[in-house]
Amino acid sequence: MEYLTKSEIAEIHDTSLKILDEVGMKWDNEEALKIFDNHGADVDFHEKIVKIPPDMVEKSIETTPSECTLYSRNKEYDIPMEDGEINFGPFGYANFVRDPETGKRREATAEDLRKLTKLVDTIDDWNFQYLQVTPQDVDPKINYLIAHAIQLKNSEKHLVAAGTSKRIVEDTVQIAKAISEDFDERPFLSFDHLTVPPLTEEKSTSAGLVEAAKRGLxxxxxxxxxxxxxxxVTLAGALAQSSAGALGALTLVQLINPGTPTLYGSFARIMDMKRGTVSMGGPEWILLKKAWSDLAEFYDLPNWYGCMLNDAKIVDAQAGYEKALSCLLASFSKKGLMVQCATIDQDRMCDFGNILVNKEISEAVLRIKRGFEVNENTLALNVIKDVGPGGSFMSTQHTLDNYKNIAWEPELSERGSYEDWEKKGEKTLYDKALTESLDRIESHQSPEIPEEKERKINEIIKEAKEDGEKL
Structure with a gap:
C-alpha cells in the first residue's frame, strides 16, 4: 500500500538533501563536529553548523543495514527487522499515570514502571520494552538510569533505552552486562535518539548517539x-525537514561505525493553532506516518514510528478511532518497529488498561494485514456443491479444518448477546482491559536476578548518583 507517488518521494528526498547541504544542522557537540569535518563536511565550528553534502548522506544510507535483528535476552523474543515483519510494542515517557484504583491523574512512580514492564512482558506478540513512564519519585538526575534498571530486571525482552547522554549509554550497558554475560554476543539494548526541531542536536543527547554508534549498538x-x-505547516515540508534531521543523525552514526543498525524514524505531527497544543491523534499525524513508511521503503531502511497515540483524555470512543486509524495505516509499512503508546492526553499520561486495548487493536490490524488466500481450498467449490442451496456449512469438515486459521478471536471485545452482556455486569471494553491488566501484573513472575547481580546494579546506580551528572 503506497501513499506517496515515486515522483513525490523523489522530490521529498531531494529537498531533504538540500536542507542538509544548504541549511545544515546545528551540532552542539565538539566530537560530532570533528567527525563531520574529518570526513569532508562543511563545518562552522564557531556557529556549530554542519552542512552535509548529498553524497555523504547517500553513502551513509547505503552502509546502513536494510535488515537486522534486535536481540533479546530470551531468544524467543528476538525481533527480525526484515521485509514483511511489523513488530508492535509500548512507548510513552509519560510523566503521569491514570491511577488504576481512583481513576485520577497522578505523577508516575518507579513502581508504576515496574508494573507496566511486567504487563508488557505478558504480551507474547510484543517483543520489546520501552519506557512507558518516566518515574517522578526518584532522583531526577538519574531517573532514566533507574528506569532502565527496572525494565532490564523485570523483562527478558529487547529494551529500547533513552540515549540521553554518553554516561547513560555507558551505565545502561554496564547494567545489561551485569545481568547477562552474553551481552557482547547478543546485545539486547538499542538507544533512541531524537533530534530537536528544527535541525538541532543537543550536546548531551548527541554525545549519547556518538557513544552508542562507537559500540555498534x-x-x-x-x-x-x-x-x-x-x-x-505544510505536511510535505514537515516531512522533508523531519527526514533531513533523521538522515543527519543516521549519517553521523555511519561515519563513526559503518554498518551500525540504524532505524529511520519520525515523530512528525501538527500544531493545533486554535489551542496552542500538538495533535497526536488527528488525521495529519496518520498521513505523516504512512508517508514516512513510503520514504523508509524508498531508502530500504528499517522503519520506526509511534502509532496509537491519543489526544483523548480517557480511553473512550475518541481514543478508539484515533488508535484504530493510525495503527491500521502503520501496519502497511514494509518492515518496522511500531511503538504504540499506553499514553493518552497527547503522550502525557499512561493508562494501565490502555495497554491491553492497544493489544486488541494491533491484533485485529495484523489480521487485516494478513489478508486471505485465493486457491482451490479457500474457494471451496466442492463444499458449496455438497451443501447446496438452503444447507448449512457449520458442521462441514471444511469449516472445522479452516475456522481457526481464518477467524480472529478477540480477548476483550464484546460479541455476545445483549442479555449475556447484562448478566456479566454490563462491562465496557475498558473495564475488562483494566481488570485483565491488573490480574496479569499480579500473577506474572519476573525473571529472577541473583543477589550478586542485584548488588552490582545498585553499585552502578549509586556511582552515577554520587557523580551528580544529569543522565
Whole structure:
C-alpha cells in the first residue's frame, strides 16, 4: 500500500538533501563536529553548523543495514527487522499515570514502571520494552538510569533505552552486562535518539548517539517536528525537514561505525493553532506516518514510528478511532518497529488498561494485514456443491479444518448477546482491559536476578548518583 507517488518521494528526498547541504544542522557537540569535518563536511565550528553534502548522506544510507535483528535476552523474543515483519510494542515517557484504583491523574512512580514492564512482558506478540513512564519519585538526575534498571530486571525482552547522554549509554550497558554475560554476543539494548526541531542536536543527547554508534549498538533516529511550529505547516515540508534531521543523525552514526543498525524514524505531527497544543491523534499525524513508511521503503531502511497515540483524555470512543486509524495505516509499512503508546492526553499520561486495548487493536490490524488466500481450498467449490442451496456449512469438515486459521478471536471485545452482556455486569471494553491488566501484573513472575547481580546494579546506580551528572 503506497501513499506517496515515486515522483513525490523523489522530490521529498531531494529537498531533504538540500536542507542538509544548504541549511545544515546545528551540532552542539565538539566530537560530532570533528567527525563531520574529518570526513569532508562543511563545518562552522564557531556557529556549530554542519552542512552535509548529498553524497555523504547517500553513502551513509547505503552502509546502513536494510535488515537486522534486535536481540533479546530470551531468544524467543528476538525481533527480525526484515521485509514483511511489523513488530508492535509500548512507548510513552509519560510523566503521569491514570491511577488504576481512583481513576485520577497522578505523577508516575518507579513502581508504576515496574508494573507496566511486567504487563508488557505478558504480551507474547510484543517483543520489546520501552519506557512507558518516566518515574517522578526518584532522583531526577538519574531517573532514566533507574528506569532502565527496572525494565532490564523485570523483562527478558529487547529494551529500547533513552540515549540521553554518553554516561547513560555507558551505565545502561554496564547494567545489561551485569545481568547477562552474553551481552557482547547478543546485545539486547538499542538507544533512541531524537533530534530537536528544527535541525538541532543537543550536546548531551548527541554525545549519547556518538557513544552508542562507537559500540555498534542499534540506534533509533528521528526528528519530532511540529508542523506550523518547529517545521513548515505544510505536511510535505514537515516531512522533508523531519527526514533531513533523521538522515543527519543516521549519517553521523555511519561515519563513526559503518554498518551500525540504524532505524529511520519520525515523530512528525501538527500544531493545533486554535489551542496552542500538538495533535497526536488527528488525521495529519496518520498521513505523516504512512508517508514516512513510503520514504523508509524508498531508502530500504528499517522503519520506526509511534502509532496509537491519543489526544483523548480517557480511553473512550475518541481514543478508539484515533488508535484504530493510525495503527491500521502503520501496519502497511514494509518492515518496522511500531511503538504504540499506553499514553493518552497527547503522550502525557499512561493508562494501565490502555495497554491491553492497544493489544486488541494491533491484533485485529495484523489480521487485516494478513489478508486471505485465493486457491482451490479457500474457494471451496466442492463444499458449496455438497451443501447446496438452503444447507448449512457449520458442521462441514471444511469449516472445522479452516475456522481457526481464518477467524480472529478477540480477548476483550464484546460479541455476545445483549442479555449475556447484562448478566456479566454490563462491562465496557475498558473495564475488562483494566481488570485483565491488573490480574496479569499480579500473577506474572519476573525473571529472577541473583543477589550478586542485584548488588552490582545498585553499585552502578549509586556511582552515577554520587557523580551528580544529569543522565
Amino acid at each position: 542499534p540506534v533509533l533516529v528521528s526528528e519530532g517536528v511540529m508542523a506550523g511550529s518547529t517545521s513548515p
